Amino acid sequence: MVVSPRTQVNDSVPRPVVTLRGVWKSFGAVAALRDARLDLFGGEAHALVGENGAGKSTLIKILAGVHRPDAGVLELDGRPVEFHSPSEARAAGLAVIYQEPALFPDLTVAENLFVGRQPRGRFGRIDEAAMNGEARELFRRLAVEIDPARPARGMSIADQQIVEIAKAISLDARVLIMDEPTAALSGVEVERLFVVARALRDEGTAVLFISHRFSEVEALCQRVTVMRDGAHVSTDLLADVSIDQIVRRMVGRELDALFVKQEVEPGEVVLEVEGLSRAGVYQDVSFQVRGGEIVALAGLVGAGRSEVAQGVFGVDSRDGGTVRVAGRVLPAGSPRAAMAAGVALVPEDRRQQGLVLDLSILRNTTLPRARGLSRFGFLTGGAERREAREWTRRLRTKYGDLGDPVGTLSGGNQQKVVLAKWLSTRPKVLIVDEPTRGIDIGTKAEVHRLMSELAAEGVAILMISSELPEVLGMADRVLVMREGRLVAELPRAEATEEAVIFAATGQEAAA
Numbered sequence: 328m329v330v331s332p333r334t335q336v337n338d339s340v341p342r343p344v345v346t347l348r349g350v351w352k353s354f355g356a357v358a359a360l361r362d363a364r365l366d367l368f369g370g371e372a373h374a375l376v377g378e379n380g381a382g383k384s385t386l387i388k389i390l391a392g393v394h395r396p397d398a399g400v401l402e403l404d405g406r407p408v409e410f411h412s413p414s415e416a417r418a419a420g421l422a423v424i425y426q427e428p429a430l431f432p433d434l435t436v437a438e439n440l441f442v443g444r445q446p447r448g449r450f451g452r453i454d455e456a457a458m459n460g461e462a463r464e465l466f467r468r469l470a471v472e473i474d475p476a477r478p479a480r481g482m483s484i485a486d487q488q489i490v491e492i493a494k495a496i497s498l499d500a501r502v503l504i505m506d507e508p509t510a511a512l513s514g515v516e517v518e519r520l521f522v523v524a525r526a527l528r529d530e531g532t533a534v535l536f537i538s539h540r541f542s543e544v545e546a547l548c549q550r551v552t553v554m555r556d557g558a559h560v561s562t563d564l565l566a567d568v569s570i571d572q573i574v575r576r577m578v579g580r581e582l583d584a585l586f587v588k589q590e591v592e593p594g595e596v597v598l599e600v601e602g603l604s605r606a607g608v609y610q611d612v613s614f615q616v617r618g619g620e621i622v623a624l625a626g627l628v629g630a631g632r633s634e635v636a637q638g639v640f641g642v643d644s645r646d647g648g649t650v651r652v653a654g655r656v657l658p659a660g661s662p663r664a665a666m667a668a669g670v671a672l673v674p675e676d677r678r679q680q681g682l683v684l685d686l687s688i689l690r691n692t693t694l695p696r697a698r699g700l701s702r703f704g705f706l707t708g709g710a711e712r713r714e715a716r717e718w719t720r721r722l723r724t725k726y727g728d729l730g731d732p733v734g735t736l737s738g739g740n741q742q743k744v745v746l747a748k749w750l751s752t753r754p755k756v757l758i759v760d761e762p763t764r765g766i767d768i769g770t771k772a773e774v775h776r777l778m779s780e781l782a783a784e785g786v787a788i789l790m791i792s793s794e795l796p797e798v799l800g801m802a803d804r805v806l807v808m809r810e811g812r813l814v815a816e817l818p819r820a821e822a823t824e825e826a827v828i829f830a831a832t833g834q835e836a837a838a
């Protein structure tokens with residue numbers, strides 16, 4: 328693929344590869360895009376930032392041919408185009424990498440790369456050797472090691488994304504669009520993705536990147552567009568604006584200061600985990616959490632933290648160990664018993680475990696405590712509604728109507744509903760897995776405040792987080808896991824970035 332870094336109209340003015348102008352899109356009563364605009368240039372990575380529900384994913388879905396705009400212009404190389412389907416967008420050179428790629432699990436990596444266009448040999452048979460060879464060549468170009476002949480099933484999300492990018496390259500994509508691709512990746516995986524994205528950018532590809540993490544935006548992008556409430560706010564070279572300015576434009580108000588956790592005198596031990604084991608996943612994990620305490624479970628992605636949380640809650644069966652809540656042993660493998668004992672789990676994967684996407688925002692928010700709100704066996708609708716409204720207000724959830732299906736909310740707003748759903752159960756033990764993943768910077772402080780308030784009321788909180796500032800800011804104690812084992816316990820005073828990274832990796836942090 329040979330594309331000059333900037334397609335030139337004449338010698339001075341670079342011409343965008345992609346232009347969106349005056350784009351409007353509504354879903355029922357919700358105006359998702361209101362005069363949105365975007366220019367993408369070859370050889371440049373462009374960040375798209377904005378609060379949850381600002382319209383970023385919707386804009387991308389218009390580029391991807393998933394949604395048709397109600398009004399507006401889409402131009403490729405200065406010529407107006409209309410995409411009626413994702414395949415038309417792909418054929419025009421626009422490749423979209425989503426947060427959770429959708430490879431065919433039963434096909435090999437190479438088959439996924441070339442699905443529908445496999446190289447064929449004599450008698451029309453698929454030439455597997457040629458296919459694997461081409462796949463190997465693509466991975467070599469990206470400087471990644473993935474076996475083309477292995478099945479896609481069981482691959483990490485990071486590797487699956489790389490396969491999607493390799494596919495984009497093999498289709499000669501000129502525009503690479505990534506919607507929060509890093510949300511489910513570890514630090515090392517993010518860096519590897521960026522190496523690949525930078526290489527493509529430097530070969531002339533236009534890159535569009537969405538993330539709620541500014542360190543990533545700064546590491547990859549040259550230009551940044553801010554959106555608010557579906558509208559274009561600003562576009563600048565990243566070198567010309569400060570992060571503070573960008574954030575202020577995103578939220579359209581002064582930002583709450585970073586939340587400072589309340590000091591709480593810890594009470595009795597509420598959650599007691601002893602010798603928890605699951606073959607090949609985690610071994611001999613023991614710890615306690617007192618009422619009023621926030622204990623963080625830190626470690627690399629894949630260290631077994633989420634699995635331990637699920638083991639405690641009873642989602643997965645375990646091979647050994649006991650879990651006690653307020654002194655009473657929980658039966659293994661029964662989330663129902665865990666919930667009855669006052670344990671709540673806010674899962675990492677909200678789509679699979681956190682929400683019933685077809686049910687309304689209202690029902691999802693109040694689902695687990697529907698019994699508490701009922702009188703004489705039926706729901707008191709008014710109370711339910713008031714409660715849901717209060718939570719959506721506190722978490723700044725953007726929605727049209729409480730009766731809308733939760734699946735129509737933006738990614739971050741779905742996460743807020745999951746949080747509301749479990750925070751509102753007034754649990755004894757609250758387990759939160761990546762509580763602020765995908766949540767915009769304007770709401771993070773509010774989530775932290777809510778957690779701190781619950782701790783002050785005596786709730787024992789176990790928090791899994793990959794974001795060190797969140798771990799260090801919120802935790803009274805930090806437990807660090809590595810390869811399925813608890814390897815360190817650091818009281819708040821000793822929990823520094825270096826100490827946590829050292830325990831999580833077994834290596835000194837790079838200066």
Ligand SMILES: Nc1ncnc2c1ncn2[C@@H]1O[C@H](COP(=O)(O)OP(=O)(O)OP(=O)(O)O)[C@@H](O)[C@H]1O
Nearest residue numbers: 354359379380381382383384385735736737738739
């Ligand atoms: N299919 C749909 N049906 C109804 N409403 C929708 C649909 N898709 C998006 N919306 C609404 O459009 C608005 C913009 O959503 P979008 O997903 O574009 O936000 P976003 O900027 O990507 O947010 P996030 O950072 O949370 O991912 C939201 O209010 C959302 O509820």
Ligand SMILES: [Mg+2]
Nearest residue numbers: 383384737738
């Ligand atoms: Mg989104």
